[in-house]
Amino acid sequence: MEMQKFKKRIALHFNLLNIIGNFDNCISLSYLTWHFDYWHKQNVKGPRPQLFKGTFPKSFAGQCSLIEELHEIYIKYKTCERCVGVFSRHVPKLFILDPVLAAEILTNNFTKFRVNESSKWVKKLVNKYTSSRVERLRVCSPFVSSGEEWRARRSDLAPILSINRLRSYYESMLESADQLVCFIERQNCTYLNAKELANRYTIHVMSKFIWGIEDKIFENIHQKTPLHRMADNMLEQALKCVSSYEKTFSWRILRPIRFFPKETDVFFQNLIKMLMNQREESPEKRTNDVVSHLIAIKEKKSLNDEQIAGNTTTLLIDGFETVAVVVSHCLLLLARNERVQTKLRATLNENERVLSYDELMNLRYLDQCIQETLRLFPPLTTLFKLCVESITIKVNESGKYVNLKAGDCVYISSYSFHHDANYFEYPENFWPERFNEELGGAKKFREMGVFLPFGDGPRMCPGLKLALSEIKVAIFKLVKNFIITPTENTRKDNRLEINSFLLSVKDCIELNFHKIPKDTQTFPSVKSLRWL
């Protein structure tokens, strides 16, 4: 009897699942039929969408990354169209191909595109569903906020990321890079994973910068500190959340995924509570870190503890992986390119004395190498902007227009502009000299709207100077101390990782670091290397 009851229950359960499944498919199918002629009806060209796969069948099937497929569309249409209609599964998006139009969206028409698409899905996780799913810390990031909230969060960050503050942290960054150098020397390995090394360095820098904590990240290569683990967990979860957003409509409603795991929210809130108590009890422990600054402005800006913790996680999540990705790609490109590495080392050794912050920031060839890395591998490849007020956009030169309505989403792919041979000769080559001051430098490409590693307009990355400072300090120290070469496993091409939150070359970046002994450092002078 009991068994029969059990079987009935199971059957009912499966029927329900089937109904939900069919319901899900019906909703998805109706969605497809509603939307597939969305752009066509408005005179906008674009690739034909496929059921469930939208206009990205190859990345749907795991054959390549979304950005590679988006770039194929860019190359196919860019000569005739200023924008094309694409479909992320069933959702229509307008893909901008003309840099002038992209610049208008990011700057002149910013008020009409002032919201990032990501704010839409973070809101979904905050509102209606069960209170246990409510995310508290992620909503404090300007990246996902809008309106007055966005303005307030950005203005909290501005003094934290000011140039004077960065100057005062220069010594501390140099010290982190020195520890990285010692860490590499201590490893008796023939090769090391550059990405893993860069992650340790950026977490070390950021933990001092944000919380005033000297993290023991360089003690053991086989172990992660709690901060390191939390940062990794946040990124892993963020990737899951982003991919879940692309899933079917009802799946998203039934199983919304948090952007940050709950345990990391709890960890960082407890950390802030502990530091605040410590500093209240012994004011002499107040240092120049971000937490001290936030405590100082707490009353004036009416910040609650959650917003303070939120600001600190924003800095960590936006600041550590992005910078680590650039440092590791720069090392990869230098390892593959002996000419550039030798020339860079020679320019770094022109000065015997210790360089000041401003001198290091103004080293031209170092800057060119980093700009060229950001061009080839911009960590955030695509900007996703939501249209919030209707606007008419010229589609092509034959006089066709499209009316965008509030809620329409546009894609701007900095990756595609960066890899377009019309703007960057031999775009797949690593050639830092293209950013020579005499040729107009990075400014020329930024003004053309084709160089956007940090975005553009009022939402442009506020961490730009911090990022460049961290990257320059790390590359400076590593290139001065090591000759960096590829191993037999190092990728020779720039094939991209499919499932990565930020743009990354496929597989790990395995490199050899050969220590340059201090007493035998006989570098050729830059003048003798003019042929380079």
Ligand code: HEM
């Ligand atoms: C090489 C490293 C970095 C790159 C390539 C980068 C790139 C970007 C890009 C492309 C955006 C979007 C801009 C837009 O929507 O127009 C952005 C936004 C942002 N970045 Fe960065 N970033 C980097 C490092 C940092 C660092 C170190 C921080 C802070 C510690 C930071 C904090 C932010 C914040 C808070 C936003 C949101 C700004 C807003 O929506 O108003 N980033 N970043």
